[in-house]
Amino acid sequence: MNLLSLINIEFKKIKRSHIIWIIIIPIVILWIPAIINSNMNFEMQAEGISPENNFFIQSFIGLAWFMYPATLVISTVLLNQTERSNKGILKMLSLPVSPTLLCIAKFIVLLLLAAVQMVFMIIIYYPSAAIASQMNDYQLMISPLIILKETGLIYLSSIPMAAFFWMIATCIRTPVFSVGIGLASIVPSVLVMNTKLWYVYPMCYPFYMITALQGEMAANFDTFTIKLIPWIPIAIIITIICLIISCLFFGKAERR
Amino acid sequence: MSLLLEIKKLKRTGFFPAFLIGAILVACFPIINTAVRPENFINQNLPALDILMNANWQMIAMLNMFFLVIGSCIIYHTEFADHAMQKMEALPQSIGKLFINKTLILIGSIIFALIIEAASFIFCAYYWFNTDNSFLPDILKYFGYEFILLIPAALLIMIIASLCQNMWISLGIGVIGVFIATMLPTDNLILSFFPFAMPFQTLNNAIDNSWISPFLISSGIQTILFSIIEVCILKVRRNIA
Amino acid sequence: MVNMIETKNLTKIYSDFTAVSNLNLNIKKGRIYGFLGPNGAGKSTTMKMFLGLTKPTSGSFQIDGMSYPNDRMRVLRKIGSFIESPAFYGNLSGEENLDIIRKILGLPKSSVSDSLKTVGLYEHRKRLAKKYSLGMKQRLGLAGALLGHPPILILDEPTNGLDPAGIHEIRTLIRSLPHKYDCTVLVSSHLLSEIELMADDIGILNHGRLLFEGTLSELKQYAKDSGLPIDNLEDTFLAMIEEDNLKRGSKR
Numbered sequence: 001m002n003l004l005s006l007i008n009i010e011f012k013k014i015k016r017s018h019i020i021w022i023i024i025i026p027i028v029i030l031w032i033p034a035i036i037n038s039n040m041n042f043e044m045q046a047e048g049i050s051p052e053n054n055f056f057i058q059s060f061i062g063l064a065w066f067m068y069p070a071t072l073v074i075s076t077v078l079l080n081q082t083e084r085s086n087k088g089i090l091k092m093l094s095l096p097v098s099p100t101l102l103c104i105a106k107f108i109v110l111l112l113l114a115a116v117q118m119v120f121m122i123i124i125y126y127p128s129a130a131i132a133s134q135m136n137d138y139q140l141m142i143s144p145l146i147i148l149k150e151t152g153l154i155y156l157s158s159i160p161m162a163a164f165f166w167m168i169a170t171c172i173r174t175p176v177f178s179v180g181i182g183l184a185s186i187v188p189s190v191l192v193m194n195t196k197l198w199y200v201y202p203m204c205y206p207f208y209m210i211t212a213l214q215g216e217m218a219a220n221f222d223t224f225t226i227k228l229i230p231w232i233p234i235a236i237i238i239t240i241i242c243l244i245i246s247c248l249f250f251g252k253a254e255r256r
Numbered sequence: 257m258s259l260l261l262e263i264k265k266l267k268r269t270g271f272f273p274a275f276l277i278g279a280i281l282v283a284c285f286p287i288i289n290t291a292v293r294p295e296n297f298i299n300q301n302l303p304a305l306d307i308l309m310n311a312n313w314q315m316i317a318m319l320n321m322f323f324l325v326i327g328s329c330i331i332y333h334t335e336f337a338d339h340a341m342q343k344m345e346a347l348p349q350s351i352g353k354l355f356i357n358k359t360l361i362l363i364g365s366i367i368f369a370l371i372i373e374a375a376s377f378i379f380c381a382y383y384w385f386n387t388d389n390s391f392l393p394d395i396l397k398y399f400g401y402e403f404i405l406l407i408p409a410a411l412l413i414m415i416i417a418s419l420c421q422n423m424w425i426s427l428g429i430g431v432i433g434v435f436i437a438t439m440l441p442t443d444n445l446i447l448s449f450f451p452f453a454m455p456f457q458t459l460n461n462a463i464d465n466s467w468i469s470p471f472l473i474s475s476g477i478q479t480i481l482f483s484i485i486e487v488c489i490l491k492v493r494r495n496i497a
Numbered sequence: 498m499v500n501m502i503e504t505k506n507l508t509k510i511y512s513d514f515t516a517v518s519n520l521n522l523n524i525k526k527g528r529i530y531g532f533l534g535p536n537g538a539g540k541s542t543t544m545k546m547f548l549g550l551t552k553p554t555s556g557s558f559q560i561d562g563m564s565y566p567n568d569r570m571r572v573l574r575k576i577g578s579f580i581e582s583p584a585f586y587g588n589l590s591g592e593e594n595l596d597i598i599r600k601i602l603g604l605p606k607s608s609v610s611d612s613l614k615t616v617g618l619y620e621h622r623k624r625l626a627k628k629y630s631l632g633m634k635q636r637l638g639l640a641g642a643l644l645g646h647p648p649i650l651i652l653d654e655p656t657n658g659l660d661p662a663g664i665h666e667i668r669t670l671i672r673s674l675p676h677k678y679d680c681t682v683l684v685s686s687h688l689l690s691e692i693e694l695m696a697d698d699i700g701i702l703n704h705g706r707l708l709f710e711g712t713l714s715e716l717k718q719y720a721k722d723s724g725l726p727i728d729n730l731e732d733t734f735l736a737m738i739e740e741d742n743l744k745r746g747s748k749r
Contacts, residue, residue, distance in 0.1 A: 009597050016588040016625070022428065029432060033439065066435050074428070086627070087584035091641060094548040094580065095601045096573040174270060176333065179427060180326045184278070187318050191289060255550050256511075 006097065006105035007112075013082055014109070022074055023117045026067040030121075031128040034059045038132035038140065048219030052140045055132060056125070056147070057214050063121060064154050064206040066186060068114075072162050073182030075113055076169035079106055084173075093251050103250035107166050107243065114162060118155045122147055153209045160202035160235045163242035170246040173253060193224075199231040202238050258349070262357040271330045272365075275323065279369035282319045283376035286312040290380050297384070304385035305394050306460040308377050316373055317402075317456045318438060323369055324362065324410050325430030328417035331358050336421045352490050359414045366406060374399045398459045405454040405471060408478035412451045415486055449474045451482075501526040501649060501681040502547065506556035509542050509705075516542040518705040519556065524683055524698070527675050531696025532685035535738060539705040540685040541581060544651050547683075548578050560649065574602070577647035579638045579655055587627030591618055591637050594626055595644060604645040612640040617666065631658035639667065646678040653685050668695055689734040701734065703741045 034055065041051040041058075049057070083089040092102060129141040165182050172178040189204030193211065198204055208224060215223035266272065286308055290297055300307050335341040345351060374395055381387045381395075413430055420426040437452035445467060448457055454475065462468045502524040509517040517539040524530045532540050545551045546558065549565045549572070557564065560572050585594045595609045613619040616636040621629070626637060635658050642650055655671070656664045672695055674680055686692050692699055699716055701709040709719060717727055725740075726732040 005600060009600050012593065012597060013586055013589065015593065025428075026432070026435075029436070033436075062435075062439060066438065070431055070435070074424075074431075078424070082586060082588065086587045087581060088586045090550065090581055090584045091578075091598065092601075093550055094573060094576070094578045095598060096570045097601050098570075176326055176330050176423070176427075177270060177274065180274065180278075180322065183322050183326075183431065184281075184319060187315055187322075188285070190315065191285075195292065255552070 003101060003105060003108075006101055007108055010105050010109045013088070014079065017078065017082055019075060019078055019113065020116075022071060022078070023113060024120055026071055027063075027117065027120045027124055030059050030062050030067055031124050034062075035128050035132050035135070038136055041140070042136070042138075044218075047221060049214075049217050049221075051136075051138060052129075052142050053217040055129065055140045056142050057210065057217060059125075059128075060121075060150060060154070060210050061207070061214065064210040065189070068117065068154070068158065068206060069161060069165075069186045069189075069203060070183060071117055072110070072114060072158070072165050073169075073179055073186070075110055076162075076165045076182070077175050077178050079110060080169045080178075081175055087254075089251055089254050093254055099251045100247045103170070103247045104243070107163070107246070110162055110166060111159065114158065115155060118151050122151055150210065150213055154206040157205035157209050157235075160239045160242070161205060163239045163246075164202050167242040167246040167249075171249045199234050200238075202235065205235065258353060259357045259360060262354070262361055265334055266331065266361070269330050269334055271327065274330075275327065275365045275369060278319070278323060279372040282316055282369065283372045285315060285319075286373075286376050286380050290384055294384050303394075303460075304381045304387050305377070305391060305398060307385070308380055309398065309458045309460055313458050314438075314456060318434065320366065320369060320373075320406065320455060321409065321434045321437070321452060322431075323366060324406070324413050325427065325434065327362050327365060328410075328413045328430070329423050329427050331362060331414075332417040332420075332426070333423045336423070341421075351493075352487070355414065355418060355486060355490070358418075359411060362414060363407065363410050366410060367403060370399050370403055370406075401459045401462070401468075401472075402455060404475050405457060408451040408475055408482060409455055411479060411482040411486070415482060415489065418486075419489070445470060449478075451478055498528075499526045500524060502558065502560050502683065504543075504556065504558035507543070507546065507553055507558055508555045509539070509546060509551065510554045515705050517546075517553075520702075520705070520707055522558075522700055522707065522710065524681060526681050527679060528697040529671065529675060529682040529684060529695055531692030531699045532683060532702065533687070533689055533692050533699055533734065534685075534702035535687055538687075538702040540702055541653055542705075543702075544578075544580055544653050544683070544685065547651055548576065548580065549573065550580075575647055576649045576651055577642035577644065578651045579642040580651065580653045585626045585634065585637060585641075588625065590623050590625055591629065591633075591640075592622040594637060595640055598641050598644055602645050608645050612643045615643055615670065616640045632660060632663050635659055636663075636667075643674075646680065648678075648680050650674065650680055650682045650684075652682065654687070655684060656686070656691065664691070671695055689731050693730055701737060703738050704745060706741075708737055708741055 038055060041054045044051065044054050083092070093099060125147060126141070133140045164185075168182055169178045172181065185203050189201060189207050192198055192201040193204040193208050198208055209226070212224040212226050215221045289312055290308075297307050297311060335344065344354065377395060378392070381391055413426075416429050417426045420429070433452040437450060437456060440447045440450060440453050442448060442456060442461065445465075448454060454471065457467070457471060459468070462471055500523050502522065504520050504522045507517060507520040507522075508515070520543060522543075532543070534540050542551065546553050547560060549569050561575060563572050565572065586597070589597075592609060592613065595612065599606070599609050610619060610622075613622050616639050618633060618636045618640060621633060626634065629637060635655065639652070639655055642652060652671070656667050659667060668691070671682060671684060674682055684692075684695060693713065696713070698712055699709070700707060709716060711719070716730075716733070720727045720733045720737075725736045
């Protein structure tokens with residue numbers, strides 16, 4: 001049994017679990033107010049940011065700071081719940097598959113679901129920007145290159161965070177609490193981001209990325225610099241530790 | 257008596273420990289925030305309480321809202337998970353009273369969280385700021401105001417939780433509601449009347465804009481409104497069932 | 498005759514109680530072994546140990562000469578199991594549930610419909626598992642165990658929740674398995690009347706200890722020798738448990 005076919009199986013398990021709605025609805029909720037309030041993009045002289053850049057960055061900030069992490073939290077818990085609610089995990093553990101591989105396969109499914117959300121974000125940006133441009137008679141669409149680069153950056157920088165949430169969801173068995181802890185851990189990222197030690201807190205990575213771009217775009221904003229050292233090594237270490245712990249705990253309670 | 261029964265139902269659900277630990281963690285927040293960078297705060301030419309409110313309240317309010325959302329989910333999940341609710345409805349008791357008792361537990365727990373948060377503010381004020389004795393009555397006023405603004409949100413989320421047998425739906429609605437509240441501009445009066453957005457308002461902001469009475473009135477109206485809605489829901493449910 | 502499963506002083510102690518104590522079982526190849534005991538006697542715990550779902554506190558066991566954790570994969574490939582029902586994915590249909598197991602076991606596609614037909618679930622294969630009745634869930638679990646005709650079957654109270662006709666049908670099915678597929682079956686129940694009709698060998702468990710192991714006729718002989726009622730086997734079983742409980746009581 002190789003990893004690829006396991007991932008395939010994991011995708012089969014989430015059929016009809018409505019997880020796709022959890023991925024799409026936040027994106028729609030993000031863009032609707034952005035379109036309705038699009039005239040506010042023209043009142044940003046104090047920040048020194050152009051309306052088209054502001055239209056793009058406000059929604060992406062909403063995504064990176066809260067909606068995307070929250071989706072990850074809920075997805076991790078739902079992925080675990082599909083196993084636990086009718087004891088499917090017991091059947092899995094009594095089949096000849098390695099629990100570690102199973103855990104990794106599920107994590108990869110999580111990352112793929114997150115990627116789907118990112119793609120949706122890009123897809124919905126274009127009609128939203130087109131509608132808002134029509135409404136305000138001003139071209140609000142910006143170069144796809146920036147959009148792609150920034151979405152990619154948010155996505156890649158969210159992997160350590162995803163690993164952290166995955167660990168919480170496998171270790172804490174009561175779903176409400178793993179959701180609660182996950183959501184609560186998102187909130188302080190606003191604060192941690194402003195400190196020198198931002199790189200020890202994976203929940204703020206995507207937010208940091210987008211804020212750094214905002215700093216570049218807005219003339220009168222503080223710029224955040226992204227230093228790769230020590231950020232990248234620390235991010236990798238955090239990811240690995242979280243994954244090891246979640247693999248150790250995966251299915252542990254069922255094997256008591 | 258029936259309130260005690262509702263409290264008993266929450267045994268081993270982790271509801272009370274969650275509120276206790278959660279409130280303590282939230283209370284650590286302003287202390288750490290001030291300890292890490294006191295120079296940012298103590299030199300501001302404002303009353304200590306206003307500085308603390310400005311620096312921390314957005315985050316504390318958000319966490320308080322999560323308390324309400326998750327708390328309501330736990331409270332109703334014990335009823336729905338193994339169809340205990342069916343049994344409850346088959347017993348000679350009022351389901352409306354059940355709702356009131358559950359809401360009282362949620363509101364009581366959030367008062368508890370507010371008290372711990374206030375204690376942490378008092379600590380910060382005495383430790384880092386030179387405060388005079390007017391601080392204590394002020395903090396009572398500030399947190400009392402926050403409590404009044406929290407009531408409609410608590411009622412609304414309880415109504416949602418009691419309607420959704422599937423905990424994930426009420427949780428999702430709650431989380432999205434909180435998110436929308438954070439995205440609304442706090443300087444727009446009408447938008448701030450959104451029940452989930454009101455707890456993000458602070459008394460000092462209200463004083464600056466002379467918004468105190470609009471918010472108090474809005475909170476009162478919403479509380480009455482949601483109560484009427486719940487009464488209607490109970491009536492309709494009884495007629496359908 | 499060769500032993501398919503053999504345990505040596507197998508013991509499982511949870512923090513607050515002893516589930517299984519010094520168990521020595523001999524389950525012979527190609528036979529149906531009935532595992533009998535009241536609720537909470539330790540049957541499920543023993544079966545879970547055979548599946549590597551829980552670790553013995555002390556003692557050991559071998560399955561077809563192999564042991565955990567070294568041969569975990571090879572052992573599990575040989576066992577079809579049905580334990581602690583219901584265990585399935587509610588959002589998937591019966592067929593999809595089995596298909597997941599099939600893929601993990603690397604079996605051909607036809608095996609799913611085969612086993613669905615065997616347990617009589619074929620016409621309901623497209624329905625979601627959470628919409629199944631208790632009896633159908635039970636059948637689904639059984640179908641999962643039978644998938645690919647494994648040489649060892651471990652079935653924990655497979656007839657629970659079935660109607661009398663269903664019980665009869667499943668019992669006949671289990672009865673036919675050793676001839677059809679040349680497999681060894683370990684089946685548990687808390688009803689002697691049921692085990693009596695299915696099993697070749699019987700092991701009686703109470704409070705984690707093995708009270709008796711042997712064939713049905715040996716059980717009758719044993720009962721006669723120890724002065725237990727023998728005209729009705731159910732009474733024999735109850736008397737045995739009663740006596741053991743009394744002994745345990747006096748020891749305390």
